[in-house]
Amino acid sequence: xxxxxxxxxxxxxxxxxxxxxxxxxxxxxxxxxxxxxxxxxxxxxxxxxxxxxxxxxxxxxxxxxxxxxxxxxxxxxxxxxxxxxxxxxxxxxxxxxxxxxxxxxxxxxxxxxxxxxxxxxxxxxxxxxxxxxxxxxxxxxxxxxxxxxxxxxxxxxxxxxxxxxxxxxxxxxxxxxxxxxxxxxxxxxxxxxxxxxxxxxxxxxxxxxxxxxxxxxxxxxxxxxxxxxxxxxxxxxxxxx
Amino acid sequence: xxxxxxxxxxxxxxxxxxxxxxxxxxxxxxxxxxxxxxxxxxxxxxxxxxxxxxxxxxxxxxxxxxxxxxxxxxxxxxxxxxxxxxxxxxxxxxxxxxxxxxxxxxxxxxxxxxxxxxxxxxxxxxxxxxxxxxxxxxxxxxxxxxxxxxxxxxxxxxxxxxxxxxxxxxxxxxxxxxxxxxxxxxxxxxxxxxxxxxxxxxxxxxxxxxxxxxxxxxxxxxxxxxxxxxxxxxxxxxxxxxxxxxxxxxxxxxxxxxxxxxxxxxxxxxxxxxxxxxxxxxxxxxxxxxxxxxxxxxxxxxxxxxx
Numbered sequence: 001x002x003x004x005x006x007x008x009x010x011x012x013x014x015x016x017x018x019x020x021x022x023x024x025x026x027x028x029x030x031x032x033x034x035x036x037x038x039x040x041x042x043x044x045x046x047x048x049x050x051x052x053x054x055x056x057x058x059x060x061x062x063x064x065x066x067x068x069x070x071x072x073x074x075x076x077x078x079x080x081x082x083x084x085x086x087x088x089x090x091x092x093x094x095x096x097x098x099x100x101x102x103x104x105x106x107x108x109x110x111x112x113x114x115x116x117x118x119x120x121x122x123x124x125x126x127x128x129x130x131x132x133x134x135x136x137x138x139x140x141x142x143x144x145x146x147x148x149x150x151x152x153x154x155x156x157x158x159x160x161x162x163x164x165x166x167x168x169x170x171x172x173x174x175x176x177x178x179x180x181x182x183x184x185x186x187x188x189x190x191x192x193x194x195x196x197x198x199x200x201x202x203x204x205x206x207x208x209x210x211x212x213x214x215x216x217x218x219x220x221x222x223x224x225x226x227x228x229x230x231x232x233x234x235x236x237x238x239x240x241x
Numbered sequence: 242x243x244x245x246x247x248x249x250x251x252x253x254x255x256x257x258x259x260x261x262x263x264x265x266x267x268x269x270x271x272x273x274x275x276x277x278x279x280x281x282x283x284x285x286x287x288x289x290x291x292x293x294x295x296x297x298x299x300x301x302x303x304x305x306x307x308x309x310x311x312x313x314x315x316x317x318x319x320x321x322x323x324x325x326x327x328x329x330x331x332x333x334x335x336x337x338x339x340x341x342x343x344x345x346x347x348x349x350x351x352x353x354x355x356x357x358x359x360x361x362x363x364x365x366x367x368x369x370x371x372x373x374x375x376x377x378x379x380x381x382x383x384x385x386x387x388x389x390x391x392x393x394x395x396x397x398x399x400x401x402x403x404x405x406x407x408x409x410x411x412x413x414x415x416x417x418x419x420x421x422x423x424x425x426x427x428x429x430x431x432x433x434x435x436x437x438x439x440x441x442x443x444x445x446x447x448x449x450x451x452x453x454x455x456x457x458x459x460x461x462x463x464x465x466x467x468x469x470x471x472x473x474x475x476x477x478x479x480x481x482x483x484x485x486x487x488x489x490x491x492x493x494x495x496x497x498x499x500x501x502x503x504x505x506x507x508x509x510x511x512x513x514x515x516x517x518x519x520x521x522x523x524x525x526x527x528x529x530x531x532x533x534x535x536x537x538x539x540x541x542x543x544x545x546x547x548x
Contacts, residue, residue: 029345029405030312042300046404048345071344071351076400077302077318088352120344120351122404124316125299 003161003173011172012041019156019168019216020129024136024227026144034145038137041170042127047137049145051117065109067116070100072134074123095131102155102184102194103138108148117147128171129157131182135194136220143228151186152224153193156216158183158209160201165209167216181209185217268483272469280473280480282311287524289475292416294535296424304425304454306539308417310475312407317399317417319425323446324396326387334386334394338366339401340414346406358410365411366401369462369491369500370418380459380491380499381422388430395427408478411489411502415462420536422459426451460493460500461528463521467509472517474524488517492525 004010014020020041029035032048039045055061072095076082103119119141121134132155139153159169161178174180179201184194192214201209263271274280284290290311299305302318326333340362342355349355370380386395399421401414429447466476466487473480481487486505493499498518503509509517 029314031347031405031407032345035345046345050348073343075316075343075402076339076341076398077299077305077316077320077402080301082320082322082398082400118344118348118351120348122343122345122402124402125301 001176003176003178004164004166010166012170016164016166017212017215019219020170022220022223024140024224026140026227026231032141032145034141034143034147036137036140036144038133038140040129040133040136040168042125043123043129043133043170044125045121045123045130045133045137047119047121047134047141049117049119049138049141049147051145052112052115052147053118055114055116061114064113066107066112066114068100068104068107068109068119069116070096070103070119070121070138072096072099072121072123074126074130078123078126095134098131098194098196099134099138102135102153103142105193106150106153106186107142108150111148117142126171128169128174131155131196132157132168135184136224140224140227144231151188152221153184153186154217154220154224155182155184155194156213156220157181158213158216160205160209165205165212167212179209181213183210183213183217185214185221187218187221263479263482267479271480272483275468275471275473275480278471282477284475286471286473287520289528289531290477292531292535294416294420294532294539296420296536296539302421303427304421304423306417306420306424306536308413308420309405310409310413310416311477312405313403313409313413314405315401315403315410315413315417317401317414317421319421320398320400321395321425321427322398323388323393323430326391326394330383331391332387333383334396336371336381336383336386336397336399338363338370338399338418340366340403341400342403342406346403362410362414365489365500365502366414366418366462368502369415369460369489372499380493382455382458385455386427389432393430393432397425406478408476408481409464412462412464412475415460415491416532419456419459419461419532420539422454423456423536424540425454427454428452458493460491461525461532462489462491462500463524463528464489465517465521467505467507467513472520488514488521490518490521490525492522492529494529496522496525498522 023039025037028037029048034049037046052066060067072092119138123130135153135155157169158181159166159178161176179197179199181197185192278285293309295307298307299318303321304319307316340359342350342359344351388394399418428451431445464487465472466484468484485507486509489502491500
């Protein structure tokens with residue numbers, strides 16, 4: 001199947017290095033300490049952060065840092081075919097772990113000992129790149145909750161089909177059988193925190209594809225900063241400053 | 242006065258579902274306000290919070306809607322799949338309602354924590370919207386879902402997700418399901434080859450022609466929460482945390498009762514129950530007309546965007 005036609009357009013009309021349309025909304029869930037909705041094209045994800053708060057399970061309490069917990073669930077209606085089991089399956093458990101480790105690395109946990117930070121991510125619509133959208137939404141939600149972080153974590157995926165590196169794969173491109181590289185990046189510190197790849201990729205192409213994903217992450221970071229700045233201006237305005 | 246406190250306190254501990262951290266002074270304030278017909282957010286006992294409806298938010302589903310009542314937000318989606326009707330009712334399609342309480346709404350819903358509430362809500366919704374086990378008295382006309390009698394029918398899966406929980410989940414879910422059904426378009430099925438006996442006939446699902454679902458008979462649910470001696474409609478989670486009992490009544494457009502659920506441990510005088518039913522019938526007219534106008538506004542908006 002042709003994923004990049006001779007004119008250089010992909011299945012949804014994008015260029016190989018073009019990302020899908022991004023949209024973010026802060027404060028979607030009123031009761032959460034911090035929340036955000038993040039959309040990358042048709043993939044829509046909502047994240048809520050509760051914390052820092054008292055540790056529920058005393059045996060897990062740590063005296064010198066905060067406990068970070070994460071749960072990833074997909075809604076029944078998020079995929080094309082109805083999902084029977086929204087949570088508890090292996091893929092959800094793995095992605096919960098991945099998000100937790102990524103966010104834990106950048107939260108300044110030593111500032112909040114003996115406390116717990118819960119990150120809940122719910123996928124409302126899945127069209128490829130859910131992992132990345134979840135990490136981006138979690139970053140926004142943590143910022144909305146005012147939890148101190150080293151840097152914003154952004155994530156983007158890239159692949160390699162029809163001998164072309166492609167940025168931000170959608171579901172069709174993801175399930176095409178080509179490699180799918182997901183990168184989690186700290187833009188200010190210029191460090192990669194998450195790197196996952198499946199399927200085969202020639203060694204000399206790996207660098208290229210990974211670099212493309214990192215560029216995507218930097219672009220998302222710029223967008224996230226704009227959104228946070230706008231949100232702060234709104235808050236200032238509402239407080240009459 | 243002093244002796245009253247311990248008694249009401251015990252009821253609150255035993256019968257409230259969720260412990261919302263409220264001080265004694267706050268509880269007294271809420272209860273006193275309700276007695277005087279002014280609630281904490283300025284509403285009267287019988288007014289609803291502002292309701293926002295958005296339809297067609299999930300393009301993959303046959304129909305979907307998102308309803309916000311104050312800070313309570315729920316999403317409902319309707320998916321239609323072809324299936325076999327049950328042997329007992331060969332002329333009726335099947336409808337299943339599932340509710341999922343997301344951890345995003347409440348940290349206690351993490352893992353399996355929200356299962357109990359989800360099950361309670363799903364069953365209450367099925368009772369109100371789908372009628373008895375024979376399918377009689379259902380708010381949704383199941384015979385309209387049949388394609389080939391005895392062989393093929395549409396199975397509707399209604400999935401709802403609670404995103405934000407601030408009380409009155411049942412009403413919000415019922416409103417979302419009504420809006421999602423109004424937004425539902427079921428593709429037309431042409432039976433290409435007739436088959437005899439047990440064989441499944443071949444079907445051709447049209448991509449272009451759709452049937453809009455008829456929701457005029459779908460009821461709304463009004464939940465009346467009793468706090469002290471009065472009952473309020475559309476309770477917030479603060480108000481729900483010290484209710485003595487709640488009655489959820491589903492009423493359809495004609496004013497007929499389609500289902501009734503009583504929750505909470507405290508007993509109710511039968512006269513109070515019939516009074517609650519008449520109050521619910523009166524309120525349902527207002528709610529129904531409000532929902533209908535919101536839904537048609539949302540549908541019109543969705544249609545404009547397509548153009």
